[in-house]
Amino acid sequence: MEITHAVINIMDKNINSAVFSQKELPLREHLVQEYVQKIVEKFLKSECITFGVEQSEPALYLASDEDNFLMRAEQLTQHVFESLAGWQEVPTGDMLFIEAVDQMGANYVGMLKLDYSVKYTHLVDYDDNNQVVNKIQKNEAILPAPTQALNTGIIIKDQKTCFVRDRKYKDVQGNWSFQENVLEVKEKQVKTSDEINAVKKALKSVAKKYDLPAYEVAAEAQTVVYEGIGNEGQINNETLAQAVFKENYTAKQEFLAELDKKEMAKQVDVTANAPIFEKKYQKQKLKLDNGIEITVPVELLKNKDVIEFINQEDGSLEVVLRNIDSIKNSF
Secondary structure (H helix, E strand, C coil): CEEEEEEEEEEECCCCEEECCCCCCCCCCHHHHHHHHHHHHHHHHCCCEEEEHHHCHHHHHHHCCCCCHHHHHHHHHHHHHHHCCCCCCCCCEEEEEEEEECCCCCEEEEEEEEECEEEEEEEEEECCCCCEEEEEEEEEEECCCCCCCCCEEEEEECCCEEEEECCCEEECCEEECHHHHHCCCCCCCCCHHHHHHHHHHHHHHHHHHCCCCHHHHHHHHHHHHHHHHHHHCEEEHHHHHHHHHCCCHHHHHHHHHHHHHCCCCCEEECHHHHHHHHHHCCEEEEECCCCCEEEEEHHHCCCCCCEEEEECCCCCEEEEECCCCCCCCCC
16 A cells, blocks of 8 residues: 555644644655554554445545645544544544555545554753753653554545544543544444444343353354355354254244344444454354363364364263374463
């Protein structure tokens, strides 16, 4: 990915004003190009909420040619700064605006909030006698590392699809979020991970009610989730119910009814974040009550030639590992 335009505007709560740059960042400088590029690439590799650009007026303006790049950056920085007025819990930060193009020719425009962090550094000073005095000082305006995932921001691809990272902050005034307070999204979107967690919670609740072994439920569910992400880019809740509850029609209906109460769709779309969740669910970590932990690739979970779970007459569970040629110790 090549960054073609970038500008950073400062939002300083202490002076109650935003400081707008009148020139773009010097992208010919390797340090600047590298920093901005890594920030953008890390953002796009992190879990994002996705929706059409028409859902947000500020997003439409960001992606438009209504004003030049610097003017759009200034107007939107002021918009963000005003949205933060009075919200003490929302961290101070700068606004980074970018335009970029990837290897496939897709165009991107973005507005990213770079939250400050506090770091300590040394300072070389001089006393009244002109003697060198090395000191320690606190810097409260440290920008995020280029490998750090940002909390809030938006990148728009080809003037159509918005990729948004959002974080909710609670204050005496209520809740502040990038979606609502900055983007003014018409229909608030939910994070994919939150949807998956809601499905998992409902699944575990119904499975426990019908005394289904937790390890069997987890194995069946994770297989369906992993295959759904890899093959279709979605998790089908009806397929999940069938795999876990099989012929137990009542349990299946209770599970689906639980999701209906939460107004969840029948499928969880993970297309935009597929690589993230495919990696997350490709292995299952088993923790036994005797302290042993085993990590099993999901495609082997139901392969009894490799691993088998056997219920004993006394109610205990035996885990058998088979066909092991070697063991590597990471001491």
